[in-house]
Amino acid sequence: MVLADSGGIESLSMRKLAGELGIEAMSLYHHVKSKEDILDGMVDIVFGEMELPSPGEAWKTAMRRRAESTRAVLARHPWAIAILDSRTTPGPATLRYSDTVIGYLRAAGFSIPMAAHALSILDSYVRGFAMQEASLPLDPSGSIQAATESILEQQPMMSNAFPHLGAMAAELILKPGYAYGNEFQFGLGLILDGLERALATENGPQRGDAPAEGGAGSQSAAS
């Protein structure tokens, strides 16, 4: 079901979907309540494709892998990005996913509020990045040069009216080897480092003894 859809664009209609299945549009309504139902199911499948952290991993690498997996899944299903959160009736895979990640963070020593912070910032960043990436006019190689050039050509006054934009285009984006996708790692590392610091601060800069948890990884006690 999803196969046909993610292959095509989000121009899937009840009639086309039915055609794909060899039946008529209205027959679909005996299996689903509405098109919203189908979208709900598709979103749940997308969540099901995301990699879950496996126990025993250090939380930082686990969260990094989770973020990269999410980005990869969303790149595979760009249509899903805009509707991921807007489903008001989360499916089982969605709930399972959230529950597992929260449980993982808690086991790694995150308090409940800190886990909520971490979830919020990571998901906002990953989905925001996926959104920007999905809407960039990339050629298959993942480069953005061609599109940038065409904008520059359209606007020859670019370097006059918008000097900094022009400079960034000329000196960074148009350089061979630049791919916007690489920006992902920088931001992800920055956020994970920031979370590590926040976690250390929370877990007691004062009398930071007895960190009872078998928390994964980095204990850099405040000096």
Place this chain on the structure above:
Amino acid sequence: MVLADSGGIESLSMRKLAGELGIEAMSLYHHVKSKEDILDGMVDIVFGEMELPSPGEAWKTAMRRRAESTRAVLARHPWAIAILDSRTTPGPATLRYSDTVIGYLRAAGFSIPMAAHALSILDSYVRGFAMQEASLPLDPSGSIQAATESILEQQPMMSNAFPHLGAMAAELILKPGYAYGNEFQFGLGLILDGLERALATENGPQRGDAPAEGGAGSQSAAS
């Protein structure tokens, strides 16, 4: 033009828009090439509403204000979030906005690659957060309690099958005073602090930045 649209939902159609203006649908096509044209213009207006940093401000406060302004504007025009980036022909306000911000960062000591990093992470985060926030079922007070409760009620096995999700709902989200919007500040501060550190590292560690607590942290933030 935008007034009518952002007030209503994204269910604006050529016919409704024409009706708002007292004319017929097809008459619009004498002023715009297509509906895409209208969306382009609307997106540009949205960019125009965003606050630009004023010279002389410290870059951190300037970027914080920019992020908060962007979030406020996108909260005012939720329909814009999903299509902000997908416009392939940026309008003048959009270009001006990007150019000013880049110029501002450059003046504050960011190299071109570092400015690109900063733009990418800030915009991804802010837009991702705005997206999540916009799709949350909030009551007018900005709280999420009612919706959370209804999900919990629908799924009484929540606390069994999804214990961590249930715990976070019970001990954080359902507590009076919790509002998801407050998560924004945490993530924004974390990112700005991270950028500050990355900037200091880039600009040469000769300026003793007292990296005492950084310990042997990961250097994945290096450019």
Place this chain on the structure above:
DNA sequence: CACAGCGACCTTACACCGTAAGAGTCTCCC
């Protein structure tokens, strides 16, 4: 003044969309 040109507006029409309503048809179980 007359008149051509043109831009703003209109009507009509087409192919698509989600789906409400209801009418077969087929298979299984008592």
Place this chain on the structure above:
DNA sequence: GGGAGACTCTTACGGTGTAAGGTCGCTGTG
């Protein structure tokens, strides 16, 4: 045999974006 579903179909309605072309009234020029 005879329900009882489950499944599919046809028909129809009100919506969408927009292609094609018609009808005004204003304006510039002679």
